[in-house]
Amino acid sequence: MTRRLIRSALLTTVFGLGFATAALADASFVIIQNGENVGHVEVVETAADKGKTLNIDYVVDDNGRGPKHKQTITLNDKGLPVAGTVAGTSLMGGAVNETFAIKGTTFTWSSQADSGKMALKAPKIYIVNDSNPYDLAIYARYLLTQPNQTAETLPGGSARLQAIKTLDVGQGDQAIAVTIYRLDGLDLAPAYILLDEQNELFAAGNMVRKGYEAEIKALGKLNSELEAERQKTLQAELGHRFDGPVRIKNVRVLDPKTGRLSALSSVVVNGDTIATILPEAEAATNAPKDETIIDGEGGTLVPGLHDMHSHTTRSSGLFLLASGVTSVRDMGNDNGFLDTQIRLMNEGTVAGPRIVRNGFIEGKSPYSANHGFVVSSLDEAMKAVRWYADHGYYQLKIYNSFNPDWIPAVAAESHRLGMDVVGHIPAFYSPDRGMKDGYDEITHINQLVLGWLLKDGEDTRTPLRLTALARAATLDLNSAPVQASVATMKAQGMGLDTTAVIVERLMLSRAGKVNPADAWYLKNMPIGYQRYRKRTYVPLKDAAEDASYFTAFDKLVDIMKMLHDNGIQLLPGTDDTLGFSVKRELELYVKAGMTPAEALKVGTYDMEVYLGRDQQLGTIERGKLADFFLVKGDPTQDLSALRETRMVLKGGFVYFPNEIYDALGITPFTTAPTVTKPDSPVAASDHSDHGESDGAHFHY
Known part of the structure; x- marks a missing residue:
């Protein structure tokens, strides 16, 4: 599941006007990505002393990953959460075990991000750290009973709800009236939430009430339009133009x-x-x-600066510009959305960096990433290649479930039409075979390194593509397989889109601690984002396995140095939407042996040479x-x-x-x-x- 999908899903809820008299019925929702059902939320209510208890089952399985956990949360007669537990696994399989309780005026909690005890002078809402989409139903019902629909949250911050518009959704006997709300304060971007006339959740983001799956496309368009209007307002306020020079x-x-x-x-x-x-x-x-x-x-x-591995969102533009990132290479997106976003940016209507588009192509499997084109045959793949070429895409990006047997033909056609071939190394394939079959660039340093670590039959469509990196702790960089791959890359002029910063986050993030990638800026961020960054992503069975990830990451840095010393082009990418990560990526290049000036050259001029725009930029x-x-x-x-x-x-x-x-x-x-x-x-x-x-x- 993409981080954007997860964090969007976390901001989905049902709101009630006056919780004490409104019953929360059992509810079922589905999460849909690019037409595919990738998860669900099931809610069962039981009575509790002076309130009620909700048992919530949350499962996402998209692209071989996603949170899977169960939550029990008890509400008092005012709708305020007073106790709860969450147990299961997070995005990449890291353990989740969270608790909180309010007894009288004493609040205690323990989560991946933080733990503590504090005295409360007034009621506040605890925001669950490893949340599920339905949690905000509880928060919002309480907000609607407060002045200005605003309330303080625990362990810090505040949240605000506001109604945006009403509309009708559904067809025939299923047609219902809904109101769309915007919820601010819990993350870097607001959530847009649809409630029916009984103030029960209908849809939010990729999640919709079971039985209304056909509405998700139109609702996604509506959410996008609302966020586009918000971004237009921000651009009008923040983008300055002055008369004359x-x-x-x-x-x-x-x-x-x-x-x-x-x-x-x-x-x-x-x-x-x-x-x-x-x-x-x-x-x-x-x-x-x-x-x-x-x-x-x-x-x-x-x-x-350049982010050579980005995935554009409605809200990413201002975050990137604020860090000096003026150009990105979009490595896979909703194609229609991306074209619209580029048009709005070119018009100056919304803010954002210059965007170079790469065409995303994936094979059909239970692990498919549901973006761009998901194909089931070589003929469909060739049609996708021609579509991307006709629409002016810069490169073709291959993904995890793509059939390796199709790659020679697809690469040849892509090259014939003027597009380089980049991407992941599909499951049961190898980087060396990819270079032979027509790859011009490998995406993510782990996709290269896994070729030296995996055993036959191991499936990289699962979180193994991350967890297997722990084996790099003992990798011999002078071994024949490693040196053979490096020699081929050098001979063929291959590039590597490193995304070392996201690998660092996923390998080294630990519960309750601030990752080195985030240390300098995190304290300035909204508390919800601060807590999001203090989690363990990988499953850890013991201290030795924990330590192996740190040793392995140091080895990845050594690999970047080896590649740079051999003249192999490193491309700084982040797989993130915040410009802070671009700066950390370049800092890792310095850690790998570049001088600061060399890293700056790679992050600026060299990327324009790579993109063929150095006469202008x-x-x-x-x-x-x-x-x-x-x-x-x-x-x-x-x-x-x-x-x-x-x-x-x-x-x-x-x-x-x-x-x-x-x-x-x-x-x-x-x-x-x-x-x-x-x-x-x-x-x-x-x-x-x-x-x-x-x-x-x-x-x-």
Whole structure:
């Protein structure tokens, strides 16, 4: 199951107006992904002293993974959760064992993320850490009894509910009236939830009431439209356009090709193009009076970063831009959604990086990832290849359940039509065979390394594609199989989309601890996201197995160094929607032996060369597109300087990350530079004319 699907499902619920008098009936829901039933939620109610108890069974099996756990939760006569347990497994098989209880004014809890005891002065709602979709039914019923439908949550934060619109869904005798609500405060993005006239859950995200599966496509479109409207509003508020040229003064310009910074300079942008770059002393005496001036205060301008393994969502654009990520390669998505999102971004209606589309193709199996094209024959696969070529996709991405016997023909056709072939190594296949059959790039470092670790017959359509990495702890990098693969990659000019950051998270995340990938920014995030990141993803039988994952990850870093030393192109990707992860990916490249300047070159200029756009992008030069960002320090000496991104330019818009983070419920990391309009000093938050304001999915 993709992380977006899981986190969307966690924000699904049923709300009641006045819980004490409204009965919660038994309920059944299905979770659907790309037309396939991938899970369910079953709710059974029993009476309890002065309240009721709900027994909730939650199962998801999508792409060989998904949470599977049972919850018992007791509510008092006001609808407030007062006790509960959750037991089972999470996304990749990690153990779940959560409890909480409120007795009088004392609250105690224990979850994967945290545990503790606190005194309560007033009622608050405990937000279950390893939740199921129905949990928010409980939260929302309570919210609807509170002033402004807002309440504080445990162990921190708050939640708010608001009605958006009413509509009719279903056909004939099944037609019913529903109201759609938006729930904010529990995650990085809101949830859109449909309730019927009895205030019982009808649908949310990919989940719909059993018997109404046919409505999921229309409801998905509705959710997408509502979030698109929200994103349009945010772009109108946060994307700045200024009349006339914009001069960014007192900055040093990074040349990623040499790894050097210029002397203090002024960079003038006209529209979306870099017009002039002059030494500061010369520019200060000759600047025209009609320019907007932005004072960089001695900071560094860096060409826009790239995420070469992204899955675009409605809400990902602002998160990426706020970190200086101005270009992404989308590695598989709903094709119609992606085309619409690109159009809106090109119009300037919504915010987001430039998107290069890769076409996702999967084979039909019980483990299929249900995105792009899922094919059952070679003929269907060839038709999918031609569809992607006709629609201008850059590369073809092959996935886990694709039939290996079809790959030579599919790769040949893809190459004939001008598309490289990239992707996972399908089950019961090998990287070496993939390179022989036509692969141009391997997706995820684990997909390469598993070729040296797996035994015959082991199935990588399951979480084994993660858990088997523990075996890398004892892998000999000088062994014949390893060196043979590296030699082939070097000879064929192969690339590797590393996504080391997501592998680090999945291998090294442990309950109650902050992963190194998230340590620097997590405290600034909403508490729900903080808790989400403090979980164990892998099943652990003992301390020795636990330690093997850490040793194995160090070995993966050594492998990245070996590949880089052999001239094999590493492509920094994240399989995530937050720009923070791109910065960590580059930090791991430094850990693998690159200098900070070399890692910056890989993350900026080299990717534009790879994408064939280096004549327009990748460096800050006169006549090129103005995709770059401002940081305080010198990232060529320490990549941590990238964390304090103060301003981002992309597509003719100027963004200030402190404004973006504030709007999205994140504590800002730094301040915006001073902006002075012609003859009138203004704060960065003063909004100029913006012009007309009309999974994603994760496949790790």
